[in-house]
Amino acid sequence: MSIPLNQAMLISASGWQKIVSESCSLEKALTFCTSDEQPEARSVVQSLLYTTVRHRAQVDYLVRKLVKKEPQEKVRSLLCVALALLLEDKEKPFTVVNQTVEAAKTDPELSWSSGFFNAVLRNFLRNRSQLTAAFKTNLSTRYNAPGWWISKIKRSYPKSWQSILSTQNKRPPLTLRINRAKTTVDEFLKTLTEHGFQAKPIGTWAVMIEPPCPVNKIPGFSEGLCSVQDAGSQLVTELLELKDGDRVLDACAAPGGKTAQLLETHRLDVTAMEIDPDRAVRINETLSRLGLTAKIVVGDASDESVLDKLGEFDAILLDAPCTASGIVRRHPDIVWSRRSEDIDVLASRQAHLLETLWKKVPQGKQLLYVVCSIFPEEGPMQIQRFLDRHPEASLKTNTLSSDGMLRLVPTENEHVQGLPINHDGFFYALLVKGNKQ
């Protein structure tokens, strides 16, 4: 390990404090408490913070049970990180206890409490089975999500809500998109095997590496032979019907994963639009590594006057801003940072984007609507309302979806013909103007 565990725990505790008391995102907390110059230390802290957020409801429950008086914020944070590490079971329990005590001793504001950590953590270890058995009696501690989130998934998916919630609380696989412009899946798998990696195909261009590893260790990554992308997110080019020479608008493009995928698939003239200038920079970074180019425009895709300056397009991709309820495996803090009111707010932004972009779709051409959400308001309900308002619009069916709407819920092993095996939650709808089927 690049830094001693006790130091990593102390740093993670400061990040955890930001997440809990300032509702800071995991990504921001990580930037706040670690530096770019120490990538290895950052990756240890990142792993500790992810572990703690994946056990958030459980560690909150344990603190309530094990500590009579609400501890000070800083004490509480280190305790949460330590309890999450014990629940994760990757380190020896007494290593975790000792390292927590060491961490407290090295911090002047915590040194008085080293005995407290020792006592609380040992108490947890003595009563572990009884305390953790209680997790199962409450849905929030069972699935590590707030009550409203669980009720929402339960109402939306009455048959599969449990499997969705438990998949959401697991670590995601490392999935790559193979760059078909430069190699093939078979060729790439061969290279991986030769370098001692375990990998398997899980979608047409999707390969999963087990166990996950830093991307700079993957052979061919820096040469652009592959990119990191969930298998569920890779279906854009299977759905949108494109040919070389087409002009495509990728309306909500940053960080450019799908822009790159479009350009790897065909010789296209792509305009990648993004409202956030900082995020737009990332499109360029994504494309440069792969040796690809697109016209990058910083602007609001729901502003007709901005769109009018861009000319005509043969196809439009709208990968709309959403609650991201489908990608909780990769961003476990989402369940805690989202509020139920966000769903309607985002659904109306999506509807506005759809309305404006639809005007730019020529007769007989397509718009592919995508969200990485599994909430019906952002998916099927959104599209049904759109179709009700637009008699000239229809859904295009395809081999992956018999009604033109593809609803992917997060799964680890579902094997439906044509779809990836292990993927996050996504929703796709392929809309066509004027061509009723």
Ligand SMILES: C[S@@+](CC[C@H](N)C(=O)[O-])C[C@H]1O[C@@H](n2cnc3c(N)ncnc32)[C@H](O)[C@@H]1O
């Ligand atoms: C789901 S992400 C897109 C992911 C991207 N397509 C990819 O595959 O890498 C949505 C993006 O849309 C941007 N966005 C939100 N509202 C927008 C708007 N009105 N116009 C353009 N971009 C917008 C967000 O800043 C965010 O970067």
